Amino acid sequence: MTDRERQRQALKAAARWHVQLAAGDAPAELQQAWQVWLASAAEHRWAWARVEQLQGRLASVPGTLAFDTLQRSEAQGLPRRSVLKGLLLASGLGLGGWASYRSQPAQQWLADEYSATGEIRHLNLADGSQLVLDTASAVDIRFDDQQRLIRLRQGRIFLTSGKDSRQRPLRVETAQGLVEALGTRFSVDQREAASRVEVFEHAVRINPHQAPARRLEAGQRCQFDSHAVQAAQAVASSEAAWTGGHLIVEDWRLGELLDELGRYRPGLLSYSSELEGLRVSGTFSLTDSDAALSALATSFKLKVHRYNRYWVSVGLS
Structure with a gap:
């Protein structure tokens, strides 16, 4: 499945969740199931944010036009993209509003590699x-005659x-600089709100958008x-162990370790506050x-x- 297909499916699922949750007093089981779905993938959170944003924009559409149209479009198999565009136009946002909608963080799922x-x-x-x-x-890769x-x-x-035969500079661009x-x-x-750089061999030059460049040497971050x-x-050097699928920690807070492990799990990894202060190495x-x-x-008698594939909670035994 391509990233665009995942994006479309996430938007469709988010719209369905929104309809169910907005239809009345949602039971606790539905709320819980929605939270698990929301936590299970980054594209789900992106899609939910987009649906909520669109719902706010469509508040100016008269009566129940927006709600009814979105429901009917799905029932009749109409392209959701066309319906959303039409509703944005109907709400007076015009093509500029549609362009803004398209330029939201969805674009990160359209990256060259992810x-x-x-x-x-x-x-x-x-x-x-x-x-x-x-x-x-997610990254875009842009190699041309001037730079990599x-x-x-x-x-x-x-x-x-790598050693480039044309000696083009190799740069990484972030939101804050090069x-x-x-x-x-x-x-x-x-x-x-920032970028972090760690150097394990030789050096790099950091060029913020609005500050002088600075050189960072091996063994520095x-x-x-x-x-x-x-x-x-x-x-x-052990900080680079993640590239081989390992995390090496020394005297970390257990809560910090669980937070880091949670980044590698689809879904929600929660833990009780009493674990926060325990220390761990390994x-x-x-x-x-x-x-x-x-x-x-085993080590901490936890x-x-x-609860399911996407929801795990850790506490003391």
């Missing part, structure tokens, strides 16, 4: 560089730069936003988080409640 939740994907690029996509990550550019739309990547490889192995993590690069800190599998949870349950 990884699913729980997937760690290895790619060999045309110039000989090696690219690793962490869980739920990887646009990080979402998530985290690890890049081992990271240029200086013959190196490094990772870039696109976060909500830092965060930067559009206006500043924060002070460098030390990074251990090596855990990211590609088999169930095995990691079982090991933690109870792992598996």
Whole structure:
């Protein structure tokens, strides 16, 4: 299934959930099932946000036109894209509103390359560089005569730069600026309001959109936003173990570890607050988080409640 097909299916499912939940007093079982669906995939959360946004925009459509039209369109097999466009036009938003709707975070699912939740994907690029996509990550790859550019739309990547015969610069673009490889192995993590860079070999040059460039050496990490690069800190070589599907931790809070494991699971991994302060060290599998949870349950005498495939809760026995 392509990313576009997943996007369309997520939007269709979100619309159905919205109709059921808005039809009256939804029973607790329906609310619970919707929450599990919502937590099970990033595209589900994106689709739900889009449906809610559209619902707000359609509030100005007279009477029950929007609600009735969306229901009838599905029943009659009409293309949902055309119906949504027509309703946006009817609500006075015009083609600009439709363009804005199309330009929302849906575009991250239209990236050149992406990884699913729980997937760690290895790619060999045309110039000989090696690219690793962490869980739920997405990139565009733009190689031309001037540069080799990887646009990080979402998530985290690890890049081992290849030797380019044309000596084009190799750069990673984030929302906050550019990271240029200086013959190196490094990772870039696109976060909500900043980017984080970790260098494991040689160096990189960080170029924020509105601040002077700064060089980051091997064994260092830092965060930067559009206006500043924060002070460098030390990074251990074990921080790159995720590329092989492993997480190596030393004296982490157990809650922090569970949060990290949760990024690699489709669905919701919750835990009781009493676990937050416990400390843990060890090596855990990211590609088999169930095995990691079982090991933690044995070590800390925890109870792992598996309500279904997408909802797991951890607490003390």
